[in-house]
Amino acid sequence: MRKRVAGREVTRSGRKHKPIAQRLGRGAVVGLIVVVAAFPLYWLLISSLKPSTRLGEVALIPSSVTFENYIAAFDTQIPRWLLNTFGIALLTTLLGVSVAALAGFGFARYRFRGRSVLFGMVLASLAIPEYALVLPQFTIMRQFGLLNTWAAVILPLAANALVLFLLRQYFSQLPEELFDAARLDGSGEFRLFWTVAVPLVRPGLGAAGLLLFLNAWNAYLLPLVMLTNSDQFTMPIGLAFLHSQLNFGIVETSPWGAITAGTVISIVPLILCLLVMQRQFIGSLTAGAVKA
Amino acid sequence: MSATARRSARKYPASAPYLFIAPFFVLFVPFGAGSVLLALGISFLDWPLGQPPEFAGFDKFATVLDDPLFGKAMGNTLYMLVGFLLALLPLCLFVAVLLKQLRRRTANLVQVVIFAPITMSLIAVALVFDLLYNERVGFVNNVLDLVGVGPVPFLTDADLAPWSIIALRIWRVLGYYAVILYAGLQSIPDEYYEAAQLDGAGAWQRFRHVTFPLLKPVTLFVLVASSIAAWELFAEVQVLTDGGPARSTLTAVMYIFGASFEQFDLGKGAAASVLLAAAIIVSTAVASRLLRSDDRA
Numbered sequence: 001m002r003k004r005v006a007g008r009e010v011t012r013s014g015r016k017h018k019p020i021a022q023r024l025g026r027g028a029v030v031g032l033i034v035v036v037a038a039f040p041l042y043w044l045l046i047s048s049l050k051p052s053t054r055l056g057e058v059a060l061i062p063s064s065v066t067f068e069n070y071i072a073a074f075d076t077q078i079p080r081w082l083l084n085t086f087g088i089a090l091l092t093t094l095l096g097v098s099v100a101a102l103a104g105f106g107f108a109r110y111r112f113r114g115r116s117v118l119f120g121m122v123l124a125s126l127a128i129p130e131y132a133l134v135l136p137q138f139t140i141m142r143q144f145g146l147l148n149t150w151a152a153v154i155l156p157l158a159a160n161a162l163v164l165f166l167l168r169q170y171f172s173q174l175p176e177e178l179f180d181a182a183r184l185d186g187s188g189e190f191r192l193f194w195t196v197a198v199p200l201v202r203p204g205l206g207a208a209g210l211l212l213f214l215n216a217w218n219a220y221l222l223p224l225v226m227l228t229n230s231d232q233f234t235m236p237i238g239l240a241f242l243h244s245q246l247n248f249g250i251v252e253t254s255p256w257g258a259i260t261a262g263t264v265i266s267i268v269p270l271i272l273c274l275l276v277m278q279r280q281f282i283g284s285l286t287a288g289a290v291k292a
Numbered sequence: 293m294s295a296t297a298r299r300s301a302r303k304y305p306a307s308a309p310y311l312f313i314a315p316f317f318v319l320f321v322p323f324g325a326g327s328v329l330l331a332l333g334i335s336f337l338d339w340p341l342g343q344p345p346e347f348a349g350f351d352k353f354a355t356v357l358d359d360p361l362f363g364k365a366m367g368n369t370l371y372m373l374v375g376f377l378l379a380l381l382p383l384c385l386f387v388a389v390l391l392k393q394l395r396r397r398t399a400n401l402v403q404v405v406i407f408a409p410i411t412m413s414l415i416a417v418a419l420v421f422d423l424l425y426n427e428r429v430g431f432v433n434n435v436l437d438l439v440g441v442g443p444v445p446f447l448t449d450a451d452l453a454p455w456s457i458i459a460l461r462i463w464r465v466l467g468y469y470a471v472i473l474y475a476g477l478q479s480i481p482d483e484y485y486e487a488a489q490l491d492g493a494g495a496w497q498r499f500r501h502v503t504f505p506l507l508k509p510v511t512l513f514v515l516v517a518s519s520i521a522a523w524e525l526f527a528e529v530q531v532l533t534d535g536g537p538a539r540s541t542l543t544a545v546m547y548i549f550g551a552s553f554e555q556f557d558l559g560k561g562a563a564a565s566v567l568l569a570a571a572i573i574v575s576t577a578v579a580s581r582l583l584r585s586d587d588r589a
Contacts, residue, residue: 026393030402033387037406037467040420043431047423056429058438099316106312110304118313125324127576131524131545132569135552135561136330137323156327159319180303189308218413220527221545225553236415240531243419256429263419270411278404285410286472 041267048260055256069257073265076258077230081238082265084227085217088150088157088234092216093209096158100208101201104167105193109179119168122161131221138225152226153234157216163208166287170204171197207284214270214285235266331569334562341556352563356551362564364539365547366571368454372543373522376458380518384466385511388473389499403474406467414464418528421460422447425532447533450540457529457541461522469514476510477503516579523572544568 047055049065057063107119133156141152174197182196198205223234233241239262246254274281335352339345356362387406391399409417424431425446436442446456480503488498504511526545529535535542548568552561 026390030390030394030398033390034402034405036463037409040424040463041408043423044420056434058431058434095319099319103313103316106309110309110312112306112309115309118317121325122320125320125328127573128328129520129524129569129572131526131548132331132565133323133327135548135558135565136327136334138552139330139334139558140322140327155319156323159316159323161320161324164316183303189304189312193312214411218416220414221549225549236413236527239419240415240527243422243531259419260423263416267412267416271408274404274408274411278400282403282407282471285407285468286475 041271044260045264048257048264052254052257055260069261070265072255073258073261076242076255076262077233077238078235078258078262078265080231081233081235081262084150084232085234085236085266088153088223089213089216091150092154092157093212095154096160096163096212097205097209099158100160100164100167101198101205102193103164105171105197107164108168108171109174109176109197122164125161126165134221134225137222141226146226148227148229148232150232153216153219153223156222157212157219160212160215163211166211167201167204167208170201174200203280206280207287210273210281210284211287217270235262239263239266331562331565334558335566337559337562339558341552341558345559348559352557352559353567355560356564356567361539361542362544362547362567365542365544366568368540368542369523369525369544372454372458372525372541373519375455376461376522377515377519379458380462380466380469381511381515383462384469384473384514385507387466387470388477389503391470391474392477399474403467403471407471408467409464410468412464414527415531417460417464418531421456421463421528422532425456448537450538453533453537453541457525457532460528460532461525465518465521469518472514473507473510476507480506512579512582516576519579520572520576523568523575544571 046060046062048069049067050057050062051064051066051068054062107115137156138147141147146152178196178200179192182192187195218236219234220236220240223237224240227233227237230238230241239259242255242259242262246256246259334345336348336350337345338348338351391402394402412420423429425433427433427443427445427448430446432446433443436444445452447453484502484506485498488502493501524545525543526549529541529543530546530549533541535546544564545568548561548564551557551564
């Protein structure tokens with residue numbers, strides 16, 4: 001049996017003697033942390049199920065539950081924004097994983113002239129804050145007439161250096177003999193990539209895909225700059241836009257209902273993924289950190 | 293023999309590696325490396341959006357550096373960054389150590405709950421917190437109202453607003469960094485703790501002399517990653533306070549955004565982003581120098 005968490009073996013023998021009060025105290029602290037983490041989300045959900053006129057009520061369990069906010073949300077541009085967000089995130093993921101997998105394979109499996117310079121350039125770009133690049137990216141998209149198109153958001157987000165770095169790590173762990181054997185069978189290089197390497201790095205591709213999807217789904221500054229036509233908004237831009245209309249209105253006529261329902265809709269897909277996949281999900285998002 | 297010779301000579305077409313990396317570079321050249329150069333280039337231009345650009349030398353840098361608002365924005369960003377880090381680091385270390393003392397299954401369950409906020413967009417988090425902070429409909433103020441206190445001006449008081457923003461950011465990332473640190477803790481061998489215990493080390497001494505030094509590389513990663521994110525503070529502030537009240541939450545990225553897309557002065561925006569990027573790169577380099585010197589490999 002593998003030993004459990006570090007430090008446990010020692011404390012376990014002494015556990016019997018640990019005062020009940022101490023264990024209760026620890027339980028209370030853990031409980032507090034869980035409540036602090038979960039309460040704002042619970043409150044969001046409750047708020048989205050209350051009539052907007054009762055938004056300020058503090059009852060922890062609402063006296064009446066209604067779906068009118070969700071119905072109201074679908075009378076706004078939210079369905080359109082949802083479609084934009086989903087389309088942009090999905091295409092960014094597909095494109096980003098494809099180019100990073102190909103390049104990761106290239107950098108991991110071949111020695112070629114310019115390899116270290118090119119890879120060094122990609123690594124160095126990790127140090128550049130992405131916010132500094134939004135302005136030049138905007139001027140490029142404007143030059144090519146791509147403002148207010150999905151492409152203006154997808155193309156910059158798909159060129160993700162961290163994802164390339166991650167996938168290169170996965171590809172370099174494969175033994176060279178695998179490829180030699182396939183080469184003797186007469187496989188071309190792309191075939192090696194597609195039929196030998198790709199199936200073996202599926203966990204890496206999954207992690208890369210999740211990183212890219214989450215990044216695109218939640219992106220703010222880039223779509224804010226590129227998409228100025230409200231038909232083209234993504235959910236974060238659209239929700240911020242609805243919220244900006246609150247300041248001048250009174251609660252009753254403000255789009256609070258659409259905002260709370262829309263926020264719930266926008267966070268549900270990724271939270272569901274987290275609940276279903278749990279360890280793989282957490283592992284994928286922390287992979288960059290642990291590998292670095 | 294000749295087979296091995298041929299193999300070492302070349303077992304694939306010389307163009308193969310370039311074909312593999314080409315698609316990535318088709319995107320990376322304009323939007324990565326090219327955009328870095330372009331940002332540098334634009335910062336030397338006088339370029340009102342929609343008009344032809346003119347060379348302006350260091351004028352735009354001078355404009356930005358002379359602008360008291362830029363100093364204010366950098367100062368605010370740094371103030372919130374320091375407050376954020378001072379609160380975040382002990383908190384996430386504490387949560388990570390606590391997670392390790394729990395049963396595996398309980399720890400996994402707690403991890404899932406505290407990890408949820410990092411999957412949300414900054415805008416969603418800002419809107420959730422408005423439901424707590426808001427002076428009219430916010431939960432906290434309505435509860436305080438029941439007991440006849442308040443309202444607390446979470447977002448409308450110049451001293452309090454930066455801390456309300458810091459609290460929101462900590463809520464969003466605490467679980468994420470705690471989980472990273474917890475993963476680091478699990479890689480520390482049990483034997484070290486057993487030895488320390490045999491030597492009579494108490495809980496604090498075990499943390500101080502075993503956990504902390506061995507966890508230092510991971511802690512420094514958390515420090516670097518969270519401070520880069522803090523330098524780039526923008527979305528939630530734009531939604532909740534729009535830089536106010538009295539510009540107390542105006543951030544560096546907000547200044548850049550204003551210069552570029554509200555005043556349409558692209559040169560000024562680019563100059564400010566070059567200065568911000570330089571600040572981030574310098575502070576990151578200092579921190580990762582520390583990180584590397586700690587790496588025994």
